[in-house]
Amino acid sequence: MAPVSGMIWQAAVGWVYRVVVRFPGAVIGAFVGAFLLSFGAFAHIHTENEIESTITDPVALATYRQFQDSFDEERSIVLAWEVPDLGRETILHLKDVTDALHRLPHVKRLFSLVDLFKAIPDREKFAKYLTAHRLRNLEALVASDTVFRGRVLSRDGKAVAVLIVPDTRWPDWQKDLCAGIEALRPTLFGSRPHHVFGFPWFKDRFMASVERNNRVFLTVSAIACALLAWICFPDLGILVMIVLAVLIPAVLTFAVYFLRGNGINLFTAPIIPFALVVSFNEIIFIISHFVAGETPDRPYAELHERTFRHLAWPCLINMLTTLIGFFALSSNPSRNIQLFSVYTSLACFLSYGVIFGFVFAFLKLYKPNFSVTDTGTVRFRGAKRLLMRFVFRHTALILVVTSVAGLACLYASTSLARRNGLEDTFPEHDPLIAAFRFVGERFGGPYTIDLMIDGPAVLTPDGLRAVAQVQERVRQTAGVNAAFSVVDLVHDFTGRFSSEPSIPESAEFIESIVSFYASRGMTGFFVSPDKKRLTIKIGVSSSDDREILDVARAIGSAAADLLPAGLTARLTGEIYLNALMQRLILTNVWWSFGAALAMIAATFLAVFRSLRLSFFALLVNFLPILGAYILAHLVGVPLNPSTAVVGCVMSGLVVDDTLHMLTCYRERRRRSRVRRTWYVLDQLFHPVLASAMLLGLGNAIFVCSDFKPFRYFGGIGATIVVLGIIGDLVVLPALFLAAGEVEPESRVPDSDRR
Numbered sequence: 222m223a224p225v226s227g228m229i230w231q232a233a234v235g236w237v238y239r240v241v242v243r244f245p246g247a248v249i250g251a252f253v254g255a256f257l258l259s260f261g262a263f264a265h266i267h268t269e270n271e272i273e274s275t276i277t278d279p280v281a282l283a284t285y286r287q288f289q290d291s292f293d294e295e296r297s298i299v300l301a302w303e304v305p306d307l308g309r310e311t312i313l314h315l316k317d318v319t320d321a322l323h324r325l326p327h328v329k330r331l332f333s334l335v336d337l338f339k340a341i342p343d344r345e346k347f348a349k350y351l352t353a354h355r356l357r358n359l360e361a362l363v364a365s366d367t368v369f370r371g372r373v374l375s376r377d378g379k380a381v382a383v384l385i386v387p388d389t390r391w392p393d394w395q396k397d398l399c400a401g402i403e404a405l406r407p408t409l410f411g412s413r414p415h416h417v418f419g420f421p422w423f424k425d426r427f428m429a430s431v432e433r434n435n436r437v438f439l440t441v442s443a444i445a446c447a448l449l450a451w452i453c454f455p456d457l458g459i460l461v462m463i464v465l466a467v468l469i470p471a472v473l474t475f476a477v478y479f480l481r482g483n484g485i486n487l488f489t490a491p492i493i494p495f496a497l498v499v500s501f502n503e504i505i506f507i508i509s510h511f512v513a514g515e516t517p518d519r520p521y522a523e524l525h526e527r528t529f530r531h532l533a534w535p536c537l538i539n540m541l542t543t544l545i546g547f548f549a550l551s552s553n554p555s556r557n558i559q560l561f562s563v564y565t566s567l568a569c570f571l572s573y574g575v576i577f578g579f580v581f582a583f584l585k586l587y588k589p590n591f592s593v594t595d596t597g598t599v600r601f602r603g604a605k606r607l608l609m610r611f612v613f614r615h616t617a618l619i620l621v622v623t624s625v626a627g628l629a630c631l632y633a634s635t636s637l638a639r640r641n642g643l644e645d646t647f648p649e650h651d652p653l654i655a656a657f658r659f660v661g662e663r664f665g666g667p668y669t670i671d672l673m674i675d676g677p678a679v680l681t682p683d684g685l686r687a688v689a690q691v692q693e694r695v696r697q698t699a700g701v702n703a704a705f706s707v708v709d710l711v712h713d714f715t716g717r718f719s720s721e722p723s724i725p726e727s728a729e730f731i732e733s734i735v736s737f738y739a740s741r742g743m744t745g746f747f748v749s750p751d752k753k754r755l756t757i758k759i760g761v762s763s764s765d766d767r768e769i770l771d772v773a774r775a776i777g778s779a780a781a782d783l784l785p786a787g788l789t790a791r792l793t794g795e796i797y798l799n800a801l802m803q804r805l806i807l808t809n810v811w812w813s814f815g816a817a818l819a820m821i822a823a824t825f826l827a828v829f830r831s832l833r834l835s836f837f838a839l840l841v842n843f844l845p846i847l848g849a850y851i852l853a854h855l856v857g858v859p860l861n862p863s864t865a866v867v868g869c870v871m872s873g874l875v876v877d878d879t880l881h882m883l884t885c886y887r888e889r890r891r892r893s894r895v896r897r898t899w900y901v902l903d904q905l906f907h908p909v910l911a912s913a914m915l916l917g918l919g920n921a922i923f924v925c926s927d928f929k930p931f932r933y934f935g936g937i938g939a940t941i942v943v944l945g946i947i948g949d950l951v952v953l954p955a956l957f958l959a960a961g962e963v964e965p966e967s968r969v970p971d972s973d974r975r
Contacts, residue, residue, distance in 0.1 A: 234533045237577065238526065245582035252579040256469045259476035281798060288673050288793045291754050293745035294329060294386050296795055298402065298419035299660055299667060301375075301382035302410070307334075307360055309351060311381065316347055318383055321405050327391050327398035330742065332384035333373050337362065367713045367722070368743065371703055375663035382664060387421065399425040416656035418667050420795055426653055427646065430928040438923050438931065443467075445918055454508055462583045466504050469579065470571035478564050503536055503576055503877065505915050509908030511584070521588055529581055535884045536576065538828055542880065543873035544569040545820045565870075605906045609899065612954045619955040623844070630847045637850060640859035641803055642765035648927050657764060665703025666760030670773055671794035672780060673756045676787050680735070680752045681728045685711065687784050689724065692757050694779040700772040703760030707747040710738045766800040766861075773797055806862040814869040818843060821876055825883070833960065834883055841953045842876050845944030849937050858937070863930040867937045874916065875945035878909045882953055886961065898957040902950070909949055917942035 241248055288295075300318065304311045312334070319335050320342075322328055337359060341347040363374055373382045387398050399422055406415070447460055454460075510528055544566045612619065643654050660667040672695070678684045689708045696704045712722030714734045725731055732752065738744045748755045761772050773792050780790035818839065825835040846868045850860070858864060882901055889897040920942060923935025 230534065231530075234530055237533075238529050238581075241529075241578060241582050242525075242585050245585040248578050248582035249586070252469055252575060253465070256465075256472055259472050261476075278801070281793070281801060284673065284791045284793045285795075285798055287754075288671060288756070291673075291749035292671075292747070292756055294389060295669070295671065295746075295758075296387060296389065296419070296421050298385040298387070298398070298417065298422050299382050299664070300385060300402070300415065300417050301380055301656075301660055301664065302413065302415035303380045305379075307356065307363070307378070307381075309353075309356060312338075312351055312356070312359075313344075313348060315381055315383070316344065318409050320344070321409055322383065322385060322402070325398065325401040325405075327388050327394045327401065328385060329388040330386045332386070332742075334359070334363075334369060334381060336741065337369070365716065367709045367716070368738075371665050372705065373664075377663070380659075380663045382660070385419075395421045395425055396428075416652070416659045418653065418656040418660050420668070420799070423643070423653065430647075434923075434926050434928045434931045438926055438935075441922050441925075445922055449915055449918055456589050458587045459508060459589055462580065462587070463501075463504055463508075466575050466580050466583075467501050469575050470568050473571050474564055474568040477567065478560075483560055501916065501919065503539060503572065503912075504580060505912040506877070506881065506908050507532060507536075507576065507580065509911045525581070525584060529577065533577060535880055536573065538824065539877040539880050540569050540573040542821045542824055542876045545817050545824065545873055604910075605902070608906070608950060609902050612898075612902070612951060613895070613958070616955045616958045619951055620959055623952050623955075626848065627840075627844050630844065630851050633851045633854070634847060637854050637860045639767055639807070639861065640765055641767070641807075641861035641863075642763065644764075645859050645861060645863075645933075646929050648929070661702060661760070661762050664760075665705075668761050668764060668769065668796045669794060670759045670761060670769070670776065670792060670797045671756045672759060672776055672790055673754060673793050674780070674784065674788055674790045675754050676789060677753055678787055679755055680707075680731055680748070682724055682726050682731065683785070684788060685724045685731065687788060688755065688757070690783045691780050691790070694783060695757065695759055695776055698772060698775045698779065700761055700763055700768060701759055701776075702762045704757055705747070706757040707735065707744065707755050710734065710744065710747065714738075761796070766803040769796065769800040770804060773800070803862055807860075807865055810862060810865040810869055814865070814872065817869055817872050821872065825880075828880075829883060829887060834887075837953060837956045838876065838879050838883060840956070841948035842872065842879055842945065844952075845875060845941050845948050846872060848944050849940035852940055853933070853937050858933050864933045864937060867934050867941070871938055871941045875941055878905075878913060878945070878949045879953065881905060881909065882949055886957060894958055894961045897961070898954050901957070902954055906950065910946065913942055913946040913949075917946075 300322075315333060316335055319331050319333055322331055338347075338355065339350060341350055363369060363378070366374070370376060370378075373384060375381070385398075385402070387394050391397065402417060402422075406417070443464070447464070451460060507528065510532060511524065643657055647653050657667060672691070674688060674691075676684065679688070685708055688706060692704050692706055692708055695701055708724075711724060711731060711734050714737065715725065716722035725734070735744050735748055735752070739748075746756075746758065759772075759776060761769055763769060763772070777790070777792055784790055821842070822835050822839045825838045826832060829835065850864075850868065853864065854860070882905055885901045885905055886897055889900050892900070917939050920935045920938035923931045924939065926932045926935065
């Protein structure tokens with residue numbers, strides 16, 4: 222720091238320290254009081270639609286809103302199961318299922334084979350109505366049917382389905398509807414195999430998994446870290462302080478988040494674990510610094526003040542670099558990613574205040590005994606000596622291996638596999654994946670892309686023939702397993718009164734057919750009320766976002782080639798927009814990652830005023846992140862938004878120890894490289910190792926999760942921490958020895974030459 226700014230900083234630090242040591246009880250009371258009061262904000266928790274708040278393309282959003290206004294609700298859920306035949310027992314059971322679902326308040330309408338019979342609410346009367354003659358008529362009808370088959374009756378006729386259309390006017394309809402369906406399943410099916418799927422069902426399962434894993438693994442992670450902290454710092458008071466200091470920033474952050482009216486969805490839920498992690502690393506480092514700095518002849522008050530003044534500046538820079546890692550994501554056009562960025566950045570600020578307010582006030586009153594013999598420092602002395610001998614004896618070897626590994630990682634990074642399907646979220650044996658495959662193989666989809674076609678002549682003979690050509694081309698597209706439109710309704714009607722299905726030559730006749738099916742509630746999925754717009758519902762067999770977009774591009778090309786002038790086609794639907802959203806997020810996360818590294822390097826350059834040290838910092842923090850992704854790729858972990866965000870976030874966390882080591886190295890600038898490097902390792906080995914072990918353990922716990930986004934995050938995060946500690950304690954000292962800054966020999970005092 223410049224002399225003037227340094228004086229101002231020291232004066233500010235001195236003033237804050239005097240407040241903390243003179244009124245420690247008041248400082249602790251203020252933080253704990255705010256912590257307790259903040260729980261009232263958690264009464265305002267609600268969920269929100271992530272597509273409306275994430276997609277920023279105005280054309281895509283306008284198309285989607287027009288699509289929603291023109292057609293029946295597309296966000297449906299399918300309940301399907303195998304049947305031996307379409308006999309009496311099958312239809313009666315199907316009737317029981319539809320009646321139970323109709324009683325759910327969040328169901329707008331149902332679509333099933335029961336619609337082919339007369340609407341009779343009473344089950345006994347319906348059973349009498351269901352004669353053998355009517356069952357034979359049903360079998361004859363579905364034998365040549367093109368409307369129900371593939372939608373509510375499987376192609377082979379061995380499975381039936383109920384299409385559940387939700388009433389989206391209810392708040393939290395998705396969560397409540399899925400809970401209602403889940404509650405009915407044991408009563409309706411018992412142990413009978415059945416399958417439930419739909420994008421709302423997937424999202425509800427996703428959020429439930431996030432909430433469950435947050436509860437379970439954050440608790441397990443906290444317990445494991447507390448046990449490891451006890452091994453390193455066996456003091457109950459210190460453990461209580463650590464728990465409170467970690468929780469306070471997280472709770473305060475979410476209190477502000479909920480009071481601002483923000484809701485929880487797929488992208489903002491991870492704020493919880495990140496907010497907890499933000500302050501944990503620095504707290505452990507500070508306690509380790511107390512441990513390393515306490516000697517029998519040093520008064521506790523002197524150690525307390527020296528630690529506060531000595532760490533205030535590097536911890537501030539650490540907070541800024543961590544904030545950069547999070548805040549870089551604010552450039553993402555997604556509102557939800559922006560919320561994630563802003564509120565995790567807020568957690569950084571609050572963490573810094575808690576550390577230098579609550580923690581030091583607590584340590585002023587509690588005054589623990591940080592004697593070396595009572596802590597884990599002794600356990601690491603042998604490891605420290607081995608490490609120091611290895612670094613000093615094999616400096617050249619360390620740098621050569623690092624260079625080769627770095628070049629290999631750069632080359633391998635060009636072939637990282639990008640994938641984001643159901644199999645990358647849930648385990649292979651999960652019922653959701655089985656349901657996706659069952660519905661896709663027996664019915665079609667289950668994910669659908671909508672091709673919305675506009676034009677005043679769309680419902681004319683020529684318009685429908687063009688739509689039929691597009692639909693046939695789409696059915697032949699790789700990755701498509703079904704395609705439905707109003708053409709199927711027209712073909713179904715004409716096929717019953719002529720030798721083969723056809724498109725009538727009269728526009729009035731076509732509209733009459735549409736009106737006929739409208740009376741049965743079928744055309745709302747395919748034709749707009751003004752009859753100037755229709756949609757082709759296209760089932761895709763893949764759940765991977767990239768493959769969905771590839772199919773969408775092929776569909777768009779087919780429509781552009783075949784539709785005549787006056788008809789325009791636009792791709793839309795929740796599945797299509799979700800795939801666009803995932804691609805947008807992934808692209809912006811990578812740009813944010815690059816921006817974060819650049820800003821962190823610029824911060825180091827501004828702080829240390831040394832291009833060399835800034836390069837060292839960038840090297841030992843970038844290579845562990847790159848190496849972790851390469852190792853993840855080798856074990857089959859894909860690159861997607863859930864895994865890509867790890868690098869951006871961890872870039873701000875792993876840099877903390879590097880900053881402390883660079884600061885310590887610069888403080889001994891009037892010594893030789895060897896003595897300065899020896900001093901850095903001697904002073905910071907235990908603090909750096911302890912904080913890294915706890916941060917790594919906190920991440921590694923999530924590897925045990927059956928929810929793959931958590932497992933991937935924990936595995937990549939833990940790998941980054943392990944490689945980062947190698948970079949800080951092995952590679953960085955080797956760089957110091959080989960190319961570190963050194964004072965001219967004439968400026969080194971005789972006492973430092975010995």
